[in-house]
Amino acid sequence: MNVHSIMHAIVFDKRERILAATAKLIVRNGLQCSMAEIASTAGVATGSLYTYFKSKDDLVRGVYAQLTEAIVAALIVEHDAATSPEARLRRYIEDYIAFVWTDADRALLFEYLSNVPIVPAAEMLQIFAPVIAFTNKTIREAREAGVLRDFGTHDMGAFIGGGLRNTLKWMRARGEELSPERRRQLAAMCWSAIAAEPEAIGED
Structure with missing residues (x-):
């Protein structure tokens, strides 16, 4: 796997983790969940969320x-x-x-x-x-x-x-x-x- 493929896999994985965390929190708490809660559940920094979602x-x-x-x-x-x-x-x-x-x-x-x-x-x-x-x-x-x-x-x-x-x-x-x-x-x-x-x- 070349460097581009590795980086793509990392990005894809982090984005998927963020989406999975958001879905989990919506099921648990509705749309009241904060971006900080989503980041914590996904295991990423809050700032990382804005790298993938505006x-x-x-x-x-x-x-x-x-x-x-x-x-x-x-x-x-x-x-x-x-x-x-x-x-x-x-x-x-x-x-x-x-x-x-x-x-x-x-x-x-x-x-x-x-x-x-x-x-x-x-x-x-x-x-x-x-x-x-x-x-x-x-x-x-x-x-x-x-x-x-x-x-x-x-x-x-x-x-x-x-x-x-x-x-x-x-x-x-x-x-x-x-x-x-x-x-x-x-x-x-x-x-x-x-x-x-x-x-x-x-x-x-």
Whole structure:
């Protein structure tokens, strides 16, 4: 590894530590955490924070961006042409459950930043654009295939994400386990709420 590579790795590591510390403190104390607390938790000098981030708001934007990267990695899938629109959306629902349940602190961070946004709505939409675009595309294609109710794309996306996050949040609060059967039930419940209604039996 040459000197440039070593320095890049050091910079990347320190920046990641700062972002991780910020996320940890937001989960624990909300946005009241100070830059000094963030620096202490990250194990860096307070002045180092400003080497990588212009302000606390800029730092929190970095946390938003890092969260988006994690969501992209968990939810965005390159399906082959043989995968049906229904299968793609069912996979999305299952992956969403896994994403929220796998990391409790990350789920709390997602919930907090969704409910107490500190950046303008337009900017937040831009940060989460890759996820929103994939979600809308997956839902739109399933609806066009006739397997979903004729509801709004954005409405169904918000319902899936918000409903699953809230349900799993309260499961955690009650100390419950997400067994394979419970996971299957949640996915089925979510799907049944948006799935096209079957034709009435015996209807002319």
